[in-house]
Amino acid sequence: MQARFVFYGSLWDFLPKARRHRPVTVEFRAPQTVKHLVEALGVPHPEVARIEKDGQPVPWSHQVQEGEEFHVYPFLPGEAWPYAHAPRFVADGHLGRLVAYLRLLGFDTLYDPDWDDPHLAQLAAAEERILLTRDQGLLKRNQVKMGYWLRSLQPAKQLEEVARYFALARWARPFHRCARCNEPLVDVPREAVADQVPPYIWRTHTRFRRCPACGRVYWPGSHVARLQVLFRQVLEGSS
Numbered sequence: 001m002q003a004r005f006v007f008y009g010s011l012w013d014f015l016p017k018a019r020r021h022r023p024v025t026v027e028f029r030a031p032q033t034v035k036h037l038v039e040a041l042g043v044p045h046p047e048v049a050r051i052e053k054d055g056q057p058v059p060w061s062h063q064v065q066e067g068e069e070f071h072v073y074p075f076l077p078g079e080a081w082p083y084a085h086a087p088r089f090v091a092d093g094h095l096g097r098l099v100a101y102l103r104l105l106g107f108d109t110l111y112d113p114d115w116d117d118p119h120l121a122q123l124a125a126a127e128e129r130i131l132l133t134r135d136q137g138l139l140k141r142n143q144v145k146m147g148y149w150l151r152s153l154q155p156a157k158q159l160e161e162v163a164r165y166f167a168l169a170r171w172a173r174p175f176h177r178c179a180r181c182n183e184p185l186v187d188v189p190r191e192a193v194a195d196q197v198p199p200y201i202w203r204t205h206t207r208f209r210r211c212p213a214c215g216r217v218y219w220p221g222s223h224v225a226r227l228q229v230l231f232r233q234v235l236e237g238s239s
């Protein structure tokens with residue numbers, strides 16, 4: 001049996017170069033669901049916004065028949081998170097720098113390099129978190145409903161990708177969350193941190209926040225000047 005698939009836009013990133021920009025024909029013997037065939041071609045289901053046949057949406061459980069043709073669409077920027085509150089994330093063990101960036105932008109992001117794939121998928125499902133990963137196989141797990149495969153290996157580029165894909169500018173609250181612990185920061189009086197920040201910083205800043213878990217002190221403004229430049233670029237790019 002044969003079926004044809006036409007993929008669009010960012011879904012090409014999962015296909016070998018020779019298969020992009022044109023329909024892909026698949027041969028199969030036993031009855032298969034559309035999910036099985038799409039993922040066998042390399043495209044993880046969480047990045048698919050919808051599948052259409054003859055202009056009508058089909059569910060993932062659709063049993064593919066001989067000669068059918070499917071059009072498979074990615075999410076447009078912001079579509080993958082249509083809710084009225086900030087998205088929450090869980091990231092795989094290779095994404096430590098990206099995790100710190102997301103937390104510094106205010107996003108609740110779980111991360112532990114010791115977590116294995118079943119645990120990551122289970123956590124994403126149980127807490128309705130977006131799974132961020134460099135592992136396409138992990139995204140294909142049935143449990144995973146929302147997720148994104150990082151194209152880049154560079155943390156700053158990864159942040160740009162995530163910010164654009166999920167339109168994060170709407171939700172960002174820079175310097176409201178600890179980069180190390182993911183805890184929301186609490187305001188502390190300036191006097192309380194006199195001996196905990198460099199003297200120059202203490203003299204030139206009036207507002208300080210502290211992580212209730214690890215005690216680290218943050219100050220909005222020039223805490224990490226380089227990061228702020230990066231955030232501005234990223235957020236402008238995703239608005």
Ligand SMILES: [Zn+2]
Binds near residue numbers: 180182183211212215
């Ligand atoms: Zn902390």
